[in-house]
Amino acid sequence: MSALTFTVKQETAQRVDMSPLSCQLLKGKSLPEIAAIELQNGKRKLRADELFEISGSNTQQIIIKNSFAKLDFIAKDLQDGSVAVEGEAGAYLAMGMKSGSVTVHGNAGLYAACEMKNGLLTINGNAGDFLGAALPGNKQGMKGGTIIVKGNAGQRAGDHMRRGTMLIEGNAGDYCGSRMIAGTIAVMGSTGRFLGYAMQRGTLLLWQQPTLSATFNDCGSHTLAFLPILFKSFAKLDSKFADSTEAFDRVQRFGGDMAEKGRAEVLVKL
Amino acid sequence: MIINGVSIDATFAEAFPMKATRAIITAQNEKWAMISAQAMTGFATSVIACGCEAGIERVLDPSETPDGRPGVSVLIFAMGGKGLAKQLETRAGQCVLTSPTSALFAGIDDGLQIPLGKNLRYFGDGFQTSKKIDGKRYWRVPVMDGEFLTEATTGRVDAVGGGNFLVLAESQHQALAACEAAIIEMKKMPNVIMPFPGGVVRSGSKVGSKYPALGASTNDAFCPTLKGITQTDLSPEIESVMEIVIDGLTKEDIDNAMRVGIQAVCDLGAANGIKRISAGNYGGKLGPFHFHLQEIMA
Numbered sequence A: 001m002s003a004l005t006f007t008v009k010q011e012t013a014q015r016v017d018m019s020p021l022s023c024q025l026l027k028g029k030s031l032p033e034i035a036a037i038e039l040q041n042g043k044r045k046l047r048a049d050e051l052f053e054i055s056g057s058n059t060q061q062i063i064i065k066n067s068f069a070k071l072d073f074i075a076k077d078l079q080d081g082s083v084a085v086e087g088e089a090g091a092y093l094a095m096g097m098k099s100g101s102v103t104v105h106g107n108a109g110l111y112a113a114c115e116m117k118n119g120l121l122t123i124n125g126n127a128g129d130f131l132g133a134a135l136p137g138n139k140q141g142m143k144g145g146t147i148i149v150k151g152n153a154g155q156r157a158g159d160h161m162r163r164g165t166m167l168i169e170g171n172a173g174d175y176c177g178s179r180m181i182a183g184t185i186a187v188m189g190s191t192g193r194f195l196g197y198a199m200q201r202g203t204l205l206l207w208q209q210p211t212l213s214a215t216f217n218d219c220g221s222h223t224l225a226f227l228p229i230l231f232k233s234f235a236k237l238d239s240k241f242a243d244s245t246e247a248f249d250r251v252q253r254f255g256g257d258m259a260e261k262g263r264a265e266v267l268v269k270l
Numbered sequence B: 001m002i003i004n005g006v007s008i009d010a011t012f013a014e015a016f017p018m019k020a021t022r023a024i025i026t027a028q029n030e031k032w033a034m035i036s037a038q039a040m041t042g043f044a045t046s047v048i049a050c051g052c053e054a055g056i057e058r059v060l061d062p063s064e065t066p067d068g069r070p071g072v073s074v075l076i077f078a079m080g081g082k083g084l085a086k087q088l089e090t091r092a093g094q095c096v097l098t099s100p101t102s103a104l105f106a107g108i109d110d111g112l113q114i115p116l117g118k119n120l121r122y123f124g125d126g127f128q129t130s131k132k133i134d135g136k137r138y139w140r141v142p143v144m145d146g147e148f149l150t151e152a153t154t155g156r157v158d159a160v161g162g163g164n165f166l167v168l169a170e171s172q173h174q175a176l177a178a179c180e181a182a183i184i185e186m187k188k189m190p191n192v193i194m195p196f197p198g199g200v201v202r203s204g205s206k207v208g209s210k211y212p213a214l215g216a217s218t219n220d221a222f223c224p225t226l227k228g229i230t231q232t233d234l235s236p237e238i239e240s241v242m243e244i245v246i247d248g249l250t251k252e253d254i255d256n257a258m259r260v261g262i263q264a265v266c267d268l269g270a271a272n273g274i275k276r277i278s279a280g281n282y283g284g285k286l287g288p289f290h291f292h293l294q295e296i297m298a
Helices: A031-035 A226-234 B030-040 B081-096 B120-124 B172-186 B251-268 B293-297
Strands: A003-008 A038-041 A044-047 A052-055 A058-067 A082-087 A101-104 A120-123 A146-149 A165-168 A184-187 A203-206 A217-223 A250-256 A264-269 B006-008 B012-026 B053-060 B071-078 B103-106 B112-115 B129-133 B136-143 B146-151 B153-169 B205-207 B216-218 B240-248 B274-278 B289-292
Touching: A031 A052, A217 B146, A226 B129, A226 B136, A226 B146, B006 B251, B006 B293, B012 B030, B012 B053, B012 B081, B012 B251, B030 B053, B030 B071, B030 B081, B071 B081, B081 B112, B081 B120, B081 B153, B103 B153, B120 B136, B120 B146, B153 B172, B153 B251, B153 B289, B172 B240, B172 B251, B172 B274, B240 B251, B251 B274, B251 B289, B251 B293, B289 B293
Parallel strands: A003 A058, A058 A082, A082 A101, A101 A120, A120 A146, A146 A165, A165 A184, A184 A203, A203 A264, B006 B274, B103 B146
Antiparallel strands: A003 A052, A038 A044, A217 A250, A250 A264, B012 B071, B012 B103, B012 B153, B012 B289, B053 B071, B112 B153, B129 B136, B136 B146, B153 B240, B153 B274, B205 B216
């Protein structure tokens, strides 16, 4: 069976809610049924086949071609299956994803992987603000799974993050790991201001020296036994993080945020 | 059956179902991993009084351990699941957590999960942190030499305890030399331990005693100094008997260990004073696992 492929005919002026086209909702549906699915586009609805050329039949393997930055909610609540986005992805990419994999070959918008529960999200370009965060008003962001960002991440990456792993090969914006409850964020590039702001628990693993607020205290340099295990778990990923030459176990440990519980840590490569 | 002049008795060893788990101890070097493993498996020769039977399975190469450091795998056996969990936790807490540079990992992923470091984490007094990596939960407990890293749980499996064979020799030193040769070969086998000191028992027991308080007592039928005054199982030339007890994760593991062990004894042969190989059983009425010596050596 060939992958179910949605090829954008023409970009729309208004945003499109792509959530009805997630793998688990299309299971068992025929091509005409999929073509007739209505998608919210601004204040009107349009049929899937008005926006896309649709081909292929494997509903558990979806490809979105010529994707643009107004396609929101791609792979929402994805359960098994895979979604490949060739182009840009809009906001709320892989929101609430439960399992499976999502790969974006361009950039992703705001709130990518927000409240994600499990699975693997790979963004080959940049990610917008609030990567893996909680939706406004909610108290828990990403609860599991792995996010790889090969470019840069915006502000508030991992805001309210509860569990899981976020791997950023580029830079992270301001407030990275803010209000983080637990989990791991690794950043190979630079980090912005207010790193780990109000962070409760969890680990920020950094390759570059950050600018830390006064509420993170230096706990000294250490060799930590869990780091080789963590890096070993990255080995299977398609990422710079899988490169064994990038691995280390010797770090400077900063504890904080002392204005919060103070059980979080920022580990900086030595 | 006679192998190299050694008579293999037409009898069988009788063994019992047990619960078992494996833990992997790593440390800065093999020396400290071994020290921790020896402490953890100390005083664990027999469930009769030790609560469990434990032993070092083998030394692990750094490439085989979860954290890439030298390690040692240990197997722990107990009669029941609760007893096993209690022994594991107590021994891990007193012998591994306390041991410099140590880390502790699950050696069995399948089966019912029992606490390994899950409760030891409270030693961290709230400073402990957890990491879930590849579906496994680890605890990092701050300790004075750095951090104690432990996996939260390990798998518990059904196992077999009490496989055994007896080495009957013309002298004590010949019996011991034969047992030492057997242990060298048996230690190369996976999934088994020989829990007694050095793997060898010199005080094999029978069920019951003239003293009502004791459930087991010396196996007088195999005691050479009683040959003339008890219903002995020894011929006049036998001066010493030693036993090797084997616990294994499966019956096949014990079969294999017994085979290489008995073969090593027989390789020394009658020329080195080894006369017979026998085994301990209770008439087949107590344990469901029977290891027939002649079938194993066939």
